[in-house]
Amino acid sequence: MADSIFRPFNPSDAERSDRSAGDRSRHRSKVRESIRENIADIIAEESIIGQNRDRIIKVPIRGIREYRFVYGDNTPGAAQGNGQSQQGQVVGKARGQQGQGEDKAGDQAGADYYETDVTLEELIEIMFEDLELPDLERKALRQVESFRIARRKGYRAVGIRIRLDKKRTARERARRMVATRKHREALGIERPRFPFHEDDLVYRHMVTDTRDESNAVVLCLMDTSGSMDTMKKYLARSFFFLLFQFICTKYQNVEIAFVAHHTEAKEVTEEEFFHKGESGGTFISSAYVKALEIIQARYHPSLWNVYTFHCSDGDNFDSDNPAALRAARELCDLCNLFGYGEIKPLGSRYYESSMLQIFRRLEADNFQTVLIERKEDIWQSFKAFLGKDRGARQPQA
């Protein structure tokens, strides 16, 4: 028998051997496609709201599975027992899905879905890929040079030592050596060494890159009166979450402010905003006035892009409605986009009063109302909210 051949491990081969990279990215893009198709379902999952951006989340998706003709659920199988098998013993759970060719007393849960890991960051990117901000008028004054990066741009003959390009310098020297050879021969100069000359030195040239900064603030207003229960708050929170994440993808510097209100409004922290229950009645106007104050004090519209969204169950005191409408008009003038979301879990809609009617009278192009009844509505409402484009819908009246 001939000798066997042993090929030793070759680290450089190993580095070059990421052969599956192309197929992985192809698979990855299919996963993204599938996520985009199911985005509404994924948003409805509570688990992603309020998570850290770097966190990896499991997203159930369909469609990346490979299908073949396989046997179904009524298929018996053979396996090895534990040594004391008896008729009638339970050895596992029946699967919805029979594995391919594996005699396995199924111990996996019915896996109708294929699960994949994506970071929240990536998910957000996918979600907002085809959404555009309707009214992206950046405020001129506030386009400040916010950060500098050094970028390489060509070569120069002068520079600081640390940017010396040794390879090019050596090449220059070689060039000079060849160019002057005849001359030196004519002169009969026989020198064993040919030192670097100052003219040989080549430096990398760096330029600084400046980027403009754009500012945006998201004002979250929420009704925290007694009628806002946990479910309603959760829906509101999901909406704010999407809005904030979306604004973050469009502006460099995004701030967020929370205003909670019942009969009077005050600015609160995020924690208080979502977790602290209040009680009592509702004056919506109080929140709007507070928002106006905040904008005047800290986020002047000439410097900031302001996005305001208000969530409530619409249960306002009748006497407050005119004031609320008036304040809303003012907000519309100041904000890029102002939205009102009425949260009415299914069924409660018919016996509670609604602000939607009142706000119908508000004819601002950058104002949008949405009605949220279920988790599944959130994504649709969100898209509708952003669909309100001030530019595209000029005077209709």
Add this chain to the structure above:
Amino acid sequence: MADYALADLEAWDARIREQVAAFGLDCYPQEFEVCDHVQMLGYMAYSGMPSHYPHWSYGKGYEKLKTLYDHGVSGLPYEMVINSNPALAYLMRDNTLCLQILTIAHVYGHNDFFKNNFTFRSTRAEFTIGTFKAHADRVRRYIDTPGIGHDKVEGILDAAHALSLQCRRNLAVRKPTPEEERQRILEASQRPPDPFQAIHKREAAPEPDVRRTPLVPDEDLLLFVRDHNPFLAGWQKDLLTIVHEEAQYFIPQIETKIMNEGWASFWHKRILDSLELPQELQLEFIVRHNQVIRPIPGQINPYHLGLKLWEHIERVGDDPTPEERERLPAGRTGRDLLFETREVDRDASFIRRWLGERLMRDLDLIRYEPRGNDLVISEVSDEQGWGEVKQALLAGVGMGSVPVIRVLDADFGGSRMLLLEHVHDGRDLHLENAERTLGYVHRLWGREVALETVLGSKKTTLTFGERGFAAKAAT
């Protein structure tokens, strides 16, 4: 880091090869490649092939393997051998010396099996690597061709992959050409001369229909579509051929999993026992060996079952019980039986011939079936039940886990509808999978397709056409 140098491996390999020769194993020349775990994962994702055409499913496979590996759910195989001449095997760099020795011995077992088992005759081992390389080049060329591109190639490959195992299983039997089939049908329709012709008028013989396509039900789905869909372009036909040929290459491995792994385990044990390893290596070897061949309750471990059967065969040859002796051809030693069997059997025949009641009881083999939400043991290997258990085992080994689908008619109802038949053996098809896969058949065929099957003991016809999927139970 590794506790050995390449020279160590070569020295051990030389000793192992002495034993291989002494035991009478007959191998292709062998090549080993030392690789790290990333390369190993890469080879695993592409079935061990040094070059393979691209498809997203391999990227998916790689990510799955990598995730499992990174999270420590599953380790990597100690080795990977591909059936080629010379045989190519990968050794993991990070393995200990003992594992490498075990692996090398194991590889020679597979190598011998590849070279000698009859199912592998059809795989043309000399050309394996070149063929896969040529396939890869062709697929890449189609991807790069303007007017074809990635998406179109993927569309065909997705569909072809879904159907790749819908093909003939026993490749050692030659497939008759359509012309031969026609001859056979015509000959069969000729009845023997009637001696009583003068007494009674003979009933008119039914004219055999030799125009239908296919003449006899055809299991090679991809080839059938390739040859009978006139609207496929050349590159589409070529892709179907490529996928079909690759599937054909792997079918012998699917068909002999238990024999092959058992054979390699049987010989690595023999070889290492005869090497007189130093004590510390010997101890590690015993541990590793037992990890590999341990029974796994709730599953069939092919290493375990295979090894037990080979040991059983050797024992029958060397020391038969009186009744075994009766059935045994005279003058065969255990060794003779071993080598004969590794040549002429596949998993199904191997188990059918050699797995008996006693061994099954020792292994505690069971038959389970779903009842409600549970899998329940329906039979154990006792006096009454072992036959049933064996049948269940046989039904699932090798290609037995793939339903048999045959083409009945390429022009059903005169409308170029493709009529398929599921050869029902008591196991129903998984409906969602059937729906999607039928969609793929439809994509390749371009016209409506229908599949006759049985669901819940009712004859059902599944169709997939322009308007999508429908299932209709016969009334």
